[in-house]
Amino acid sequence: MMKSTLYWLISAAVIFAACESESPLVPSSELIVVRAYLYSGEPVTDVQLSYTYDLGIDTTNGPPINDARVVLEKDEHIYELVPSAGDSGYYHYPGSDLSVEVGDLFRISIEHDEQTITATTIIPPPPENVSISSNSMAAAPVFQI
């Protein structure tokens, strides 16, 4: 009785000690990342869609999405964006009848892979006394100690 119990214990110990550990990173499902900027007085060109990417990947760019249906809505008017050139994930509005003004309320709607993503925003006034170039940006002080 004692021997059989001991053999069982040793066998169980070997079995469990030999078990290999799993990868700690959980399998991820791809999520859609929407990055959109609307500038007052400017055409709509800065809407970008991409997928998220795995934690174990050393990169800063997610896979672009070029086949989504992207729609902007303002004052009950619908404006459908089209993919920009190249495999960039960027979308733009091709027409000239869409104006972006300070105070406008916009709703964006994206349909892709049987998912619908929506968001709203109100166009803010542009910052005053701000200049920006390719390598510098200047702004007025906002507070003083």
Add this chain to the structure above:
Amino acid sequence: MKAIVLITLLGFPLSAHFLAAQPSSQKVNVKGFVKDAASGETLPYANITLVGTDYGTSTNTDGYFVLVNIPAGPCTLRVSYIGYKQAVVPLNGEPNAAPVIIEMEQQSLELEGVTVTAENLQTLELADHVSEIRISPRQLKTLPSVGEVDIFRSLQLLPGISAVNDGSSGLYIRGGTPDQNLVLFDGMTIYNVDHFFGFISAFNTEAVKDVRVFKGGFPAKFGGRTSGVIELTGKTGSFDNFHAGGNVNLLSGSGVVQVPISERGAWLVSFRRSHTDLIQSGLYNSIFNSISGQNSTSDETEEQTTSGPAFRPGRRAGGPFAAQTESVVPSFYYYDLNSKLTYSVSPNDMLSISFYNGEDNLDESQDLGTLNFRGGNIAGTDSVANALINDVTEWGNLGVSGKWSRVWSDRIYSNFLLAYSNYFSRSQSSFSTRGGAENTIQRAFNSAEDNEIRDFTLRFDTEWQMMKSHKIEFGALHSRTEVDLLFTANDSVSILDRNDEAVQTSLYLQDTWRLFRPLQLTFGLRTTNYGPTNQNYYEPRASFQLDLPGNLALKGAWGKYNQFISRITNEDVLEGNRDFWLLADNELDPASAEHRIAGLSYETPHLLFDIEAYHKDLDGVAEFSQRFRRGPNTVSEDLFFLGTGVAKGIEFLAQKKSGKLNGWASYTLGTVDYQFEVFNDGETFPAVQDRTHEVKLVGSYALGSWNLSSTWVYASGAPYTAPENQYSIELIDGSSRSYIHVGDKNANRLPAYHRLDISFSRQFHAERFAWDFGISVFNLYNHSNVWYRQYVLDTSPIIVRDITTLGITPTLTLGIRLK
């Protein structure tokens, strides 16, 4: 005439026979106390049966019992108590007899030269009430341990009681959290039940006589908690002889002294203190490294290794200075002191005063010497300065209770109790630099956390054996609880500052009714008036036991429970969660639960098979988090979130109670799901204490004079919230910023937990001394059990570290007792 005489003569023996054959119409009450034959300690909850009948009872918390309305004349009582030899007591059964004193002998764990065979060496015993378990603290010495024998760690080997990780002695009973259990020691409510960051419980086994655990469905006598009840009865000490003993192991030393007082009383003192601030054994270092998160597995390089300890939920982390602490050797110690004075004022009156004090102290202060501060200076500070960290944390309990027990009559027994309990948790950390010509303080950052509970309770409890089939219990409780909670930073910034107090009054009434021979019903009602909400809370309770043919028994219980003080987890993803106690009020609703339990058992003197299913609906589950803000003007009260939960499961237990090889095997299938409106979009998620499958195997074998024990524990992995993927956003200025997407709350599982422990123990006997010697090996096959998973997100690719619990750990214990 002759015929008349003959008939009379014939009639006389017939009459005499008739008179002799009829049972006596006189009824008597048999009452008395059950005691330990060696020490004179009364034994609570011992089972007493009138031989030849199915009438029985059990002793109360003071060892008193009464059997009412039994026929006068010779009778025999059979008495059993876990850890003791069964006693058979013949009585004369005379009217108005004096109380019976039944003395029971302890079962020998071993006798030198004698092999124990058929004796019952049970460590655990199921009581008649559903979901009630009793354990023998004395028998725990034979089970494997880490450092020292621990009551709460041993309770974690029972079905339905989970050990979430090695670093916690808290009891997660049927999906409930430790703060949902009512822990009583001689009537005092104990709020902090552990030492050494949860690794060891706050109760010295040498000071505890009996442990009774309700895993649910507890009777109306108990209230204020929604999960379980752990009732510990302290030893009173010997009324007859002086006793002393001591114990030393790789973590602590302890001693106990029992002094008789005029053969009518006793004074018992037990003291335990760790030597971890003086001698840091390998065991201490192993445990400390494990608890502080320094046991880990990852694929990080040396350059990428993060530094510093990171304390886990329930204890503060290394704080904002964690990166500086990797070379710290902290000073840590714990102690506890139990003292109990018991005196029999009269045959019907007993007075006792019990005192408990336990504390942990951790000092991580250090002089960092000269530091170089880079990146520009705040005006008026030196770039090179002497830096000092002051970091001290202390926590513990202090309690005192006074009890008067009185036997009013054979059938009526009362206890009057006055108790005070104080829980405290204080943490102060500061970082300062000195510099300049006058060496003044230039930089100073500090934080403080202070949580304190003061609990004053007055209660009385009465048992009335109204008739054979009805035992009435009733009582009242009046308590005042004060809770202070203070989080500050830099002396003046108050993050949280609450001072709450609550007065509550509870009444209860319960009837245990033997309806007919195999069926016993218990009905009870508890009502509480809670001051802060000014409401009355009604808690109906009911349970039954039905004895079926073939040693089967069917049991069940239902009840409602409320909780007015809870331990809230303060979620802090950077520095580790902290827990603190808070009273319920109109903004933080009292928690409540409804229990439904059903079970079936088969029991013989040698075997037990038990199946029990439970279902608990939980309301008022609380979490505190600063991650989710209700609005721009969030105040501290808005950071509390209330939700609901459901805990359900089924437990299987098979126990071999006697023989050289004995023990038990248990399997629990259970889930705990929470639902919060703010988390997971309102979808349910598993609670962190959810363990779907748990298996426990406990065996003990008498090998000559030695006892060999082993335990094997398996549990499903703990749920956790994991970062799942990442994305980058190009900002308006052309730069790029990375973000991490966190998955659903607790949607993932850590690897399964399992370990094997073994121990060898033996008693040695000399004329005046007895020695206990034990060797234990914890986690014999050194399985890496993941405690929690840590992500380093500011590197690419991300580093994942699994913080593991104790690996293979041998320990030694040595105890000595004066006979």
